[in-house]
Amino acid sequence: MAKRTTRLIARLAAATLAAALGGTALAAAPAASAAGRNGVCEAGEFCLYFNSGQQGSVSDFTGSVADYGAKQPSCFDFKGSGAGKGRCVKNAAASVWNRSSKTVRVYFNSDYGGTYQDFKTGAKGNLSAALKNQNASHRFSPATTSCKTDGTNGEPPTSILVYRVSLQRVDRVAFKTYVKNVLPNEWVPSWPRESLRAGAVAVKSYGWYWALHSAARTPWGQCYDVKDTTANQVYRPGSALAATSAAVDATWATRMTRGGRILEAHYCSTSTACGGWVTGDWLSQYGSRDHANAGWTHAKILKSYYAGIALSS
Template sequence: MTTLKGVPGVLAVLVAVLVGVAVAPGAASAADRDGGCDSGEFCYYYNSNQAGSVSDFTDSLDDYGTTQPSCYDFKGAGNGKGLCVKNNAASVWNRTSKTVRVYFNSNFAGASQDFAAGAKGNLNATLKNNNASHELLSGPTGCSTDGTNSKLPSTILVYRVSLGRVDRVDFKTYVKNVLPNEWVTSWPNASLEAGAVAVKSYGWYWALHSTRKTSGGQCYDVRDDTGDQVYRPSSAQASTSSAVDSTWSTRMTRSGNILQAHYCATTTACGGWVDGDWMSQYGSRDLANAGKNYQAILRYYYRDVTVS
């Protein structure tokens, strides 16, 4: 688009001792980070083929740390015990119920490798001894979506053009990190809310309908630049995120189908699109200043839509 710019448990034991009450030791939990690969955990191994010391996790982690004693380390017996996990793992066993994605960089970034629920495997040549974060993925994997015309997709495939890769991004996170790059964040709430619905509707449409692929053959739903909508991770702002939250249950359809909602700065810039399929961003600001709510603004620009 055209852009505008653990202490309570210790206290309980202490109190019990002081008053003479016997405290039974707690049973070890399967979810403890104990160097054993239990059901429900994602486990790194120091050596290939699930050999050597184990480091077990029950959830996503965006940074393992690099030095002792603060890093996440290998806890199981065998080669590598006590070493930091970051950039030291060779194989995995995914005993969670979700696909787990291992990343080359911290903060879920860089090259990645997926391991399906229950899978054992070696890290590939890129990730072996170069593992910096991992993420338990919700929703679909591959090229599929779990969205329909009546159900929001949980994720969207975003082509990070300058980085040459495709990221699967939580859909609400995507919308929150697009809106401040497409709307002026200081504009009236009704304008931002209209923009939030348009941004969501555009992404939703392409999550359902895209058959596009990168030159390398990766499927994607939307680009992260003005070829679609400008997505910048960690760019969310309070005003625009509030607009997204307040309109998240709103659906904009035409004849029951999610609208491919276009928008641009002005009516002149939007002139190439069919009238009734686009919204003027500055116009949404002016209508909001005139007292129109976001539903009225959307109906003003998009013909024959149902805003529900």
């Protein structure tokens, strides 16, 4: 996936990870009974270990747990011999062994929320850096998020998978909502109408391309189409503005293709600001402003920067 490291607009501060991934209410009754747990990882069980590499004390489970609990005597604890014995499992596990017949997903938050990591049947492994000593629940046979899009080169996707990097999660966002909440973070909203319209088509085309082509995975294995950072396009929910949204609405029917395929529409502040600039494949944001001020239409602006494209409705 292409990197775009130099941006035009000063970025909005992201919400802190702690606030976004804050604790949730304790579950009234965990699905996995504490009865029968003996601190031995046996066939049919999912086991959490205090240390990496399936070392230290073990806590064995036969079902899902929505909240491990944080205090004795009510928490799920490490029962096996070794380091960590008697400690509550919550925010203290480092590795797992899945001896059950189902995929098991370990979550950062209680109630099956936040960052997660999947372990297939028979898998042994360490928890990722985001989950090591930061685990609050697990679920047997979790629902999966489809990585496929309903979009084609002729029709835009109805939604896009956005990796919220600072929040360590993936959101499925309505595609038009995504474009409206990217444009004001990539173009100056006070710029001329035709510049904003050119930007709207470029932002939409870039996101559309990656919805069709991305095979990216988060560090914990979840699929996504684009990051919400300058690595792709800066997406900030709730940032849509009247001028930029009007530009998106006015150009929504426009499809930008090259050879019949949606264009991966790269853009940067100027032709010299971004490494990897290739004339004919990149658009200058400031250039779009200057051309719009000179009376160019958004179609003329786009065709002047992107070689060999077709604009169609």
